Each structure stands twice: as structure tokens, then as C-alpha cells.
Amino acid sequence: MHRGHCVAGTDWKSFADQLQILKDRGLTVGDDTRAIGYLEKIGYYCLSGYWYPFRAPKAQPVGLVFREDHFLPGSTFEDAVALYAFDRKLRLLALDALERIERAIRVDVALGGDRDLGFWCPFAALCRYEHKGSGCHCGQLRSGNGARTGAVAAKSELSSQRRSAP
Incomplete structure (x- = not known):
């Protein structure tokens, strides 16, 4: 595993270091061991899309929304993981439905x-x-x-x- 510099020029961080960064930015973590497990299995950057809505908005011109690095009060790591789990289940349900539709169309065309x-x-x-x-x-x-x-x-x-x- 490469432990040098990432493409963006940031230093490599362990899972514990990644979790500490999130805590320093105001994300509440209920169970550090479970949170590190999620970071190991899912990944920091994959989960970052799910905690993005919990980041504080920056003051911008009307119509543009950017986010600060710190989190809104009350934001939890568990809420971000719950969003990830919901998205995963929704995606699997949509793919299942799409597969059923595809099979039905195949049968209808053939028979x-x-x-x-x-x-x-x-x-x-x-x-x-x-x-x-x-x-x-x-x-x-x-x-x-x-x-x-x-x-x-x-x-x-x-x-x-x-x-x-x-």
C-alpha cells in the first residue's frame, strides 16, 4: 500500500487519524471502533458524500451553495452511515426493479x-x-x-x- 503523498498533495492518514479529523471538525461519533470499521470497509472519500449535507454552508451569492469544512451542530457519523445504507438499499431496489422490467420486456418481445x-x-x-x-x-x-x-x-x-x- 502506498503511504506517501496522495494525488491532492495531502499526507496519508490512518483510519484513526481520519476519524480524528472528522471529530476536530465537529462531527459527533458515538462509537470510535465501529466508525473506524466503516472507514475501513467503505472508505473516507466514499462516505464524504454522505456527510456533505451535514457540513455548514458558506455564505455565497444567491443560488450557489458551498460548504465549510466544519459540521453543523448535532451532526453524527452514524447519520452519515445511515444515509449511505439507505442509498445502497434504494440503489439495490432500483436495480432489482429494472432487472424485472428488462426480463418482462424480453419475454414480451419473444413470446x-x-x-x-x-x-x-x-x-x-x-x-x-x-x-x-x-x-x-x-x-x-x-x-x-x-x-x-x-x-x-x-x-x-x-x-x-x-x-x-x-
């Missing part, structure tokens, strides 16, 4: 009935032709002259490109 591509051709996503009416070009494995057509040709071309790739 959703006579209005969907999957009904006309199982290879519709690979087809180079438009799907109009009830006819599908990619349902034909070979044309009259024996050449591959539609999705079968596209799939064969894709496979040969992958084999020839460096």
Missing part, C-alpha cells in the same frame, strides 16, 4: 403473441429484413438457390467474424 417479433420468427432479433404481415424472410433456412438467408445468414456471418477476430 408476447401475434403482434410481437418472436411470434413471427424465433431469430427475429438477428434478422436483417423487416417483419411485415405474416411473412418472415428469416424463417426460410435457405433460398431457392440454396444460399442462407435472413437470421441464419446473419448468425453464420457473426460466428465467422468471431472466429476470425484476433
